[in-house]
Amino acid sequence: MEHLLNPSVRHIQISGIRTFYNLVSQYPDAISFTLGLPDFPTPEHIKNAAKQAIDENKTVYSHNAGYLELRKAASSFLNEKYGMKYHPEHEVIVTNGASEAIDISLRTILDEGCDVLLPGPVYPGYAPVIEMCKANPVYVDTTKNGFKLNAELIQEHLTPNTRCVILPYPSNPTGCILSPGELKEIADVLKDQDVFVLSDEIYSELTYEHEHVSIASMPGMKEKTIVINGLSKSHSMTGWRIGLVFAPAEISKHLLKVHQYNVTCASTISQMAAIEALTAGKDDALPMKKEYSKRLEFVSRRLTEMKLHAEKPGGAFYIFPDISPYGITSLEFATKLLEKERVAVVPGSAFSELGEGYIRISYAASMEQLSAGLDRLESFLKSLSIPNP
Numbered sequence: 001m002e003h004l005l006n007p008s009v010r011h012i013q014i015s016g017i018r019t020f021y022n023l024v025s026q027y028p029d030a031i032s033f034t035l036g037l038p039d040f041p042t043p044e045h046i047k048n049a050a051k052q053a054i055d056e057n058k059t060v061y062s063h064n065a066g067y068l069e070l071r072k073a074a075s076s077f078l079n080e081k082y083g084m085k086y087h088p089e090h091e092v093i094v095t096n097g098a099s100e101a102i103d104i105s106l107r108t109i110l111d112e113g114c115d116v117l118l119p120g121p122v123y124p125g126y127a128p129v130i131e132m133c134k135a136n137p138v139y140v141d142t143t144k145n146g147f148k149l150n151a152e153l154i155q156e157h158l159t160p161n162t163r164c165v166i167l168p169y170p171s172n173p174t175g176c177i178l179s180p181g182e183l184k185e186i187a188d189v190l191k192d193q194d195v196f197v198l199s200d201e202i203y204s205e206l207t208y209e210h211e212h213v214s215i216a217s218m219p220g221m222k223e224k225t226i227v228i229n230g231l232s233k234s235h236s237m238t239g240w241r242i243g244l245v246f247a248p249a250e251i252s253k254h255l256l257k258v259h260q261y262n263v264t265c266a267s268t269i270s271q272m273a274a275i276e277a278l279t280a281g282k283d284d285a286l287p288m289k290k291e292y293s294k295r296l297e298f299v300s301r302r303l304t305e306m307k308l309h310a311e312k313p314g315g316a317f318y319i320f321p322d323i324s325p326y327g328i329t330s331l332e333f334a335t336k337l338l339e340k341e342r343v344a345v346v347p348g349s350a351f352s353e354l355g356e357g358y359i360r361i362s363y364a365a366s367m368e369q370l371s372a373g374l375d376r377l378e379s380f381l382k383s384l385s386i387p388n389p
Contacts, residue, residue: 012128016350020334024344031373032344033361036172036318038236040291043284046235046273053272062268064260066094070271073278074244078229080282082204084217086246093256094266094274095243098202098230103129104258105226105245106164109196110135114163119149121320121348121355123172123200135163139352146311147174147320151185158189164196167215170203173351173360174320175313180213191220199227202243205234205285207315208293216246223248226255233316234285235277240270292317295363295370302374306381317364320348324357327387334359340383341376 002010021034065071071088078084086092095101102125110116112134118126120139127137140153154165167186169178178186190197197215204212216225230243243266245255277284296313303310303321310321323333330347337343348358363370 006132008132008134012131015124017124017346020344020346020350023335024338027338027342027344030338030342030344031365031369031376033363033365033370033373034344034346036233036316036362037238037364038233038288038317039364039366040236040288042236042240042273043277043281046237046277046281046284049276050240050269050273053269058268058272060268062094062265062271064265065092065256066266067268067271067275070094070275070278073275074246077278077282078227078246082212082214082217084214084222084227084246087249090249091246091252093245093252093259094271095230095245095259096263096266097232097241098200098228098243099125100241100259100263101228101230101243101245102126102198102200104255104262105198105228105247106130106135107133107258108251108255109164109198109226111163113161115159115161117149117154117157117162117165118352119147119166119168119171120353121147121173121351121358122166123168124350124352126166126168127352136161138162139354141354143354147171147176148178148182149186150182151189154186155189158193158195162193162195164198165190166198166200168200170207170212170313170315171318172203172316173318173346173348173355173358174311175316175318176311177207177210177212177314178215179210183213183215183218187215187218187221190224191218195224197221197225199225201227201229203233203316204229206289206292206317208289208296208313210314212315226251231274231277235281236288237270237273237277240267240273242266242270242274292363295365295367298367299361299363299370299374302378306374306378308381317362319361319363320355320358321361322357323348323359325386326381326384328384330356330359337377337380341380343373343376343380
């Protein structure tokens with residue numbers, strides 16, 4: 001009966017990140033730098049709020065868009081942190097993680113045959129949804145531009161068929177960010193175009209030298225921008241599955257219909273925990289960010305000593321070193337590293353063909369693990385030879 005299944009689904013591949021993670025499970029002694037999973041526990045006060053919610057029987061459906069108290073907290077959080085204003089009743093939706101937020105956003109705005117511009121390399125969670133909408137992911141090569149999708153590249157790839165531009169910054173897998181100046185230049189290109197922007201800002205609380213700025217805060221851009229955020233990375237709440245969508249009311253009312261028929265509402269226990277996170281815990285990311293920054297400096301220095309070039313990240317907790325001089329594919333490199341040294345990284349090819357020649361290292365790991373794993377990586381590199389040019 002498989003031949004009768006939806007072709008758009010049959011042709012989708014399992015994420016390369018998950019595929020390699022499943023391979024790593026066969027090596028229980030491996031040091032893993034694979035998943036984008038904070039290594040900090042969810043703060044205690046947030047867990048206590050969830051326990052209290054269970055005791056108080058907060059176990060029934062909420063409003064489809066989420067508890068109003070949570071939407072108010074999310075609106076206030078965004079305003080205080082980034083100077084963005086969204087009406088909690090009409091412009092905020094609570095979703096089952098940022099992944100569902102991406103799904104309902106793309107399913108709402110895409111038609112069959114339209115194009116979506118993506119910076120390549122890029123997180124692999126966008127293209128399958130685009131393809132299930134029978135739209136076309138158009139990868140824009142950012143490898144010679146510090147992995148940044150800028151105004152010039154967007155202008156080069158815009159066509160009458162372009163429906164959406166995805167801006168996933170801070171970036172997974174590269175950790176790069178866009179400056180206010182770069183965002184303004186993009187806004188100048190797009191503000192008069194009939195093109196949506198999907199701004200995935202799930203790592204917005206994890207920027208190091210510069211504060212996060214959203215494209216939606218630029219003049220003329222809020223009206224056409226859907227902002228994705230959530231608590232997985234900022235509050236170490238990956239398993240709680242709380243995402244957030246911020247969009248103008250005339251867009252949100254349609255997003256809500258797709259969300260309603262998809263999941264009804266997000267987990268109410270998780271919603272009560274999220275209220276605590278966005279109020280009493282609004283600065284919970286700061287100590288985590290401080291630790292990530294220390295790790296970044298350590299990892300960046302060690303990679304430089306190994307002569308592995310990597311653009312220094314401005315946010316998130318990933319670094320994306322260039323392994324192309326070794327003349328083997330990223331999958332072969334990662335597989336051999338795992339087999340020989342018991343260190344797991346993600347092949348760059350998991351992030352589109354434009355990621356080939358790179359590996360992604362997540363430094364959401366203890367300093368002890370990072371030190372040991374990088375020692376093993378250095379040993380592995382010494383066993384390889386760089387082909388003569």
